[in-house]
Amino acid sequence: MSRFDTFVVVDWSGGNDRGPTAKKDAIWACIARDGQVEGPVYQRNRQVAEDWLRDLVETEIAAGRRLLIGFDFPFGYSAGFCRALTGNDDPLALWDWIESRIEDAPKGNNRFDLAGEINRRIGNGRGPFWGNGLRRDIDGLPRNKANYANDFAERRACETLAKGSFSCWQLSGAGAVGSQVLMGVPVLARLRRQFSETVAVWPFEPLDTPVALVEIWPGLINPAVKQAEANGELRDAAQVRLLVRALSRLDPATLGELLAVDAPEEGWIMGLGHEERLMKAASTPIAPPPLRNDCFALPAGVAWTPVEDALDMLRTRLRPVTRTETIPLQDASGRVLAQDVIAARSNPPLPNSAVDGYGFAGGALEGPHVLPLIEGRAAAGVPFDGIVPAGHAIRILTGAAVPGGVDTVILEEDVTCDGRQIAFRGPLKSGANTRKAGEDVVAGDVALRAGREITAVDLALMSAVGVAHVPVRKRLRVAVLSTGDELVEPGEAVAAEQIFDANRPMLLSMARAFGFDPVDLGRVADDREALRDQLDAAAKSADVILTSGGASAGDEDHVSALLQQAGAMQEWRIAIKPGRPLALGLWHGVPVFGLPGNPVAAMVCTLVFARPAMSLLAGAAWREPQGFDVPAAFEKRKKPGRREYLRARMRDGRAEVFASEGSGRISGLSWADGLVEIGDGARHIRPGDTVRFIPYGGFGL
Structure with missing residues (x-):
């Protein structure tokens, strides 16, 4: 079985407790669950890491998710060592042998003494282990390779193929993988024993259990790690993040190829020989899956859609369409966090x-x-x-x-x-x-959650906790296109039957105010083929398309007609005033909002529907408009059946509404500084009654 729901990569350490502040040469872990990569997690010592791993396994098993955990240390030794020490060839018996003899505490352990004991037992005190990192001498453990002797291969078979890998016999100095093995396999042995029915170890056991433990090595994607390190990311954190991203992007068939090895005693580095695949998966900017053609489909039999139902459908069916990138902290204001931000340092760092x-x-x-x-x-x-x-x-x-x-x-x-x-x-x-140290934020904790739109104060927080580079979503590119023979550009000669294009400059400005990148597609006459060309161009240059005009079912409503031909169009007749017709669809996978041609209706539909929907598409949270209950300064009778939005402004603590409700009165949009929202039911509003006022700022303008 090579299909997994959750992937975890752990960068291990053989050293002592590294303290509360996140730092290099420590234990780091990163999770990718259902394709979503979480932020790297700092583990100050092996005791903390073991508890974290145990909780993780319990959580994933309880949730019914299949879990693969990769560790960056060898799972076995060179051929013959296991039998020389334990009397058989079972590497998992060697795990238990080591686990029963290793003593480990946050501030110290006996790995060097145990290595000396092993050398005295099977190597005449001159090997196979070397590298005494303590000040005191240890009988049988050489400080370096002078007078060193080893009856076993210096490297396992996989390590002879893995360029830059280190020998598992080395216990100190740069690349001291041997210490990681001696301090890592006891933890895995205990996990395997505790979850005996659910954990399997690759490649020593069949992977037909809910949890797989595998050996992996970040050196396989070293160029990608170096690039992240050059961008200011801590190497250990970058290794686990990029490697878990790569694993989570592999399809089950490819993953099966990586796992198809035969190394019953020495073990193997998962992915060895498939470096290019892993590099591609680690380096390619993250991209969300495309929207389905049915994301705008209405339930059967629906004719008029209440506003709340329309909003619920958008909220549940849309998801981010933007890619991610890592940028310097100072450039991150206004962007959307692509991943949780993990504090690299406590704030305050000291009492x-x-x-x-x-x-x-x-x-x-x-x-x-x-x-x-x-x-x-x-x-x-x-x-x-x-x-x-x-x-x-x-x-x-x-x-x-x-x-x-x-x-x-x-x-x-x-x-x-x-x-x-x-x-x-x-x-x-x-x-x-x-x-107190860390009374604000503790190193290793989540400082900011993914999906947050970064503000100036967020920059202060991230800076305080040592974050220099921020994973963000690329800005949503919003293409705006006006349609209709009657439209001309302001400043051009205009016939009596023509009008100036008011929608496009308004919608482009709104997109910019929302924090998106506007893409001006100009205007297109009522020519279906010309409109098709413009939509094709928009799909290549934008993440979402806003059109105005042509969204109904008339002879000249070409937006609706083209979306229908593409097999991905829904006309939502929404119970709202102004702006009942709203065409929604996909053009070459890019979502299209076909707005009404009337400027007042186009603005209301953009604020009520397109604004929160585009927030989701941009990778942020669904954006509820922030309104306030205030006294009315007007009288109005409203029939049941539609939700209404009136152009309004606040004066002397009361909401005034524009004198005319005519949707052709564009001046009312400038007169107002917000909207009064009146619910779907019948209502008779008198001066002094409570109404809901939503300022333009409540929509993000």
Whole structure:
């Protein structure tokens, strides 16, 4: 079985706890679930990573998802080693042998001692392991390869083919894969034992279980990793992100080819020999699947669609159509996050002072206190190099890292100081006027979620947590096209029966205000073949197309006719005033919104329907217009059956509406600063009654 729902890649480490702040040469993991790649996750030590892996396996099994987890360390040793140590050729028995003897804690482990023991047992104390990374000598473990002897092959068969790979016998120094093996297989052995009915290890066992553990190596996609590293991404994080992206993009047949190997003792690097496929899958910009032709289809028998039903259908059927890219932080304002942003550093990174004052330990009881003042001070960016003795105080400024021996800060305004000592009155709680490390955001946590439109304050947050490059969606390209023989360009000669094109400049400006890239396609006369050519051009240059005019079923309604011919058109007769006809379809896979030709109706339909739909297409969240309940300054009787939008403005705390509801009165759009929304039912509104007012800004204008 080679079909998986969830892929995980783990970059392992044989070293000690790396602390709360995300850093290189640590354990990193990344998940791709149902084709969606999440942000890389920092794991400070193996204990944390093991708990994370255990929870992950339980979660995926419970959800009925099939899981493949790739680890970047060898699963086996050179032929003959397993039998020499355990008496048989089963590499999984060797896992259990190592697991039973490895002692591991966040700050230390016995891997070097165990390697020395193995060397003394089967290698006369001169190999196969080498590379003692401790200060003390270890009997049987050489510090380097001087006087080194190895009765087994220096590299496994797969490693002789993997350019740049390292030997699993090396325990210290650059490329110390051997330490990763000794500290990795015990974790996998425990996972395998705990989930004995659901976990299989490749290539030693058949992959007919819900969870597969495989060996993989980021060196197979090193050019892509180097490019990400050059763009400012931490190498370890880039490795897991790109490699899991590559695996998740492989079809089951290709994945089956990668898994079809025979290496029953030594194991194998998954993907070896298929580097070009993996590189292509890792490097190609992410692209969402195309929309289906039925994404705009109405349920059978539907004639008039209520506004809420139309919005629900758009909300549930549309998905992002934009590709992703990684850009510098300073260029990210207004863009849509393509992935969760993971904090690379805690904010604040260290405990610090919230005020200018004096720091000491333990707080203070009620009553007067006098403390001797030590020399020196702590300032932001200039920490105090030392420990403040108990019963003493130190001068500390806002933002300064709290020195050792200090947990409380008193405001300078509450202190009398003579240069040698300070006097103040309690009580003062321990920890007062200090900020804890990570009290805002902890390294490794999600700082911002995918789909968020990045604001100026988001740039501040990402900068504070050490993010220099941001994965974003490319801006949605919105093509705007006007249709009709009656249209001419402002400034051109115009006949009495012609009108100037008002829709196109309005819609292009709206697209720009929404944060999209407008693409001006000009105007097309009522010529079906010319319109076809323009739609073809739009499909190549845009992600979504807005047309105005020609969206009904008349002889000259060519937008509807062409979409019908393409087999991907729906005419939504929506119970809305103004703007009932709305043609929706796909042209060469690109969504088309056929808006009414009337400017008032075109604007209302764009704000109510196209705006939130384009937000989804751009990769952001569905955008609900932000409205307010306010008193009416008008009277209106409304019949049931349609939702109405009136051009309105706020004056003296009340909503006024434009004097005429005629949809040809474009001046009412400029007169207004928003819309009053009146629900589908019958209503008699009198002055002072509550109505919902949506300012243009509530739609994002």
